[in-house]
Amino acid sequence: MFMLQIVLASLCLAAPSPDAGVLTSARVLDESSPSDWRRVDPSNTLYLDLPGGRVVIELAAGFAPAHVENIRTLAREHYFDDLAILRSQDNYVAQWGDPNADDRTNAGDRAHAKSLGSARTKLPAEFSRPSQGLAFTKLSDGDVYTREVGWADGFPVGRDPGTGQIWLAHCYGIVGAGRNNPADSSNGAELYVVTGHSPRHLDRNITAVGRVLQGMELLSSLPRGTGALGFYEKPQQRVPLKRVMLASAISAADRTEWEALRTDTPTFQQWVEARRNRREPWFVYPVGHVELCNVPLPARELKKPAH
């Protein structure tokens, strides 16, 4: 199987054409097999229900275990329900949490901050972790920011063979835990999502906790706030969070289940190659290179078996 796919890719490189044999992204997905996909663990699947619909986030428990555990506790205890999206800064991030938890908006009232319940109020910074023991798929195209980039556990990552550390790369759709100036000032109660050109300067400066699998457009199309850092200046401009919950907290019959394209397979290499050398007839120049954050990571809802 592996050999066959590599041969196919080589033929395509030698003779690009819009024919059926050509390795386009669409064709790679069409021809993927069930084993090219992994089921997203319901205990790592966070639903964010907004007035406009549902955002589905995969939590990166392998990269930020303390934050993910705290987010699970907060969701289980309904901490986020009825809080709001507080900030939308163009070409950067949207952010949600408790408007009273922080005084950056000048509207907060810490005395009225919502209790974190049994969640921890203080967590360690989880900016990176040892790479040992984590399968790493390297992107051969290089990177401006760091020595090695690629994918691990289905997430885009940077890796430094010198320090032996690995970390989530701030690509479009990555979710992280907002913090103040101290490195360990995040607790997972305030989260942001990248909605613009990937701010890779945040890598290793903040704890990333996951990525959006579906519903990104509900976050990226929010009106931008006109206050400093894109905070909404009036409380009525904030977008309410109707409900935030873990898929594992819902009965299997009611939840939606997700699967994501595995990043450690020959099919995924084909997927990257199809993005590196564009074979769709529209392209005049096939490009020949691809940047980490320009490789989308496909996810799809699992169909429920019919009754």
Add this chain to the structure above:
Amino acid sequence: MFMLQIVLASLCLAAPSPDAGVLTSARVLDESSPSDWRRVDPSNTLYLDLPGGRVVIELAAGFAPAHVENIRTLAREHYFDDLAILRSQDNYVAQWGDPNADDRTNAGDRAHAKSLGSARTKLPAEFSRPSQGLAFTKLSDGDVYTREVGWADGFPVGRDPGTGQIWLAHCYGIVGAGRNNPADSSNGAELYVVTGHSPRHLDRNITAVGRVLQGMELLSSLPRGTGALGFYEKPQQRVPLKRVMLASAISAADRTEWEALRTDTPTFQQWVEARRNRREPWFVYPVGHVELCNVPLPARELKKPAH
């Protein structure tokens, strides 16, 4: 002046701190002198008036002269007025034009396409141009997509010393001319703007014509279309263009004038350095690298003299 600034930057590199002497982006702008800015030519300044406000675009006459001249003609003859934004695809582009000019939406009716007036119906592809004669400020951090990147004429560019060609780089906020499969099928009557992670694979595959100076949030926050390629499926979902005009077509008293930070000065080098090594107290790790599309290009409205 040049020497002094370099010395200042070196001191900052040696001793990062949140003190007043530190080279942050904010400080570079605060200390810039009038000669660090260039006035944007009103004949290259395109206003796009949407229901939510004005978008200001600087046309790149030096890179796409035939397209820019056609866009000037179309604007002068009110071609775009009362047309609409037809498409908003998440993490990619928003696009405007005549819904009847093309049949990709299945809603178009070419028999009712709006006349291009005295504009040309056919233009050459302007994917790149010779770099000779164009001042180029190189970014030393490298690039995944091409051999050299940097800035020319105030725009982000790629350059290939081998071919002697230079081209606009598809960073967030870049505006281009939509085309069908033939390379020379764009005429400037259908334009798009990049609203997501910079799709650098479009470089040298399509004619870029300018960049948004102001009002980007009006385009990036549009609801995403649910049709293929993000086209709006129902005509009433389209966002109307109230009026599109060149600043030079308006009396000087009525127009707003813009200036942009020059990209060929020691101050601009400081600006890039402030983005490469982040000295704001929030940053734990100063990064040490910066990608072309993560360097914002400041622009500001010129205050009119008081009466």
